[in-house]
Amino acid sequence: MRRTRTLLTVTGSLLIAAGMLAGCVGEPAPGESAVADLQLNAGWVDGGRMIALVTEGSSTCVPVAEEAVLADGVVSVTLADPATDADRPCTADIAQRVTLVGVPAGVDPAQATRVDVAFGNASGSIELPGAEGLAGPGSQTDFMPSAGWLTSGGFALVTWGSSSCAPVVDTIEKTADTEITVTFQTPSADRACTMDMAPRALLGVAEDVAEGPGIELVLVGDTFDNTRVPVL
Secondary structure, eight states: EEOOOOEEEOOEEEEEETTTTOOOOOOOOOTTOOOBBHHHHHEEEEGGTTEEEEEETTTTTTOOOEEEEEEETTTEEEEOOOOOOOTSSSOOOOOOEEEEEEOOTOTTTSSEEEEEETTTEEEEEEEEEEOOTOOOTSSSOOOOOEEEEESSSSEEEEEEETTTTOOEEEEEEEEETTTEEEEEOOOOOOOOOOOOEEEEEEEOOOOOOSSSSTTTEEETTTTTEEEEEEEE
């Protein structure tokens, strides 16, 4: 078995009225120019109610999904920079970060779906393969952990709980041919958490695992006790 690292953990806020989900706040440094083409990675999560959309940039400044619409069979997503905070500048690193996007009504997750993304002056497109048996948009989330394979490798994991107390990964390792165990760090006994319910997303990889159907994540630690999550 080999131990691998998690890529990034973020939280999201649920916007029922707008029919979308957003990731943690953050933005590129002032004056930073956007590249012409976005490097994208994506996967279905939350039973096809959400798309985990991965972009590259500052690890502390994750773009927010402003809008996701369906037209002519294509989902168009607009990403934006959240409000800046002079006391919290963006780090000058390049990392993969995940934004949770609510799937608009009319999308059938069982069918391959093209997603066009606009972020400032940059744009990109990615196609999500269809996944059978997902509830899809319009259904109520069950607030249970969910995970999905990403188109360019790795997986996205979504858990629900306090937006200020997202679980922190300790290790990710293959523990059986069809099993990946994600072990979270033990939280501090005196941590104070906000009393909200939000999706918290992280990205992960596991070596020596054939990505595809039939793989489960086993969540251990923090508030999880051998919780099994199939990877969509």
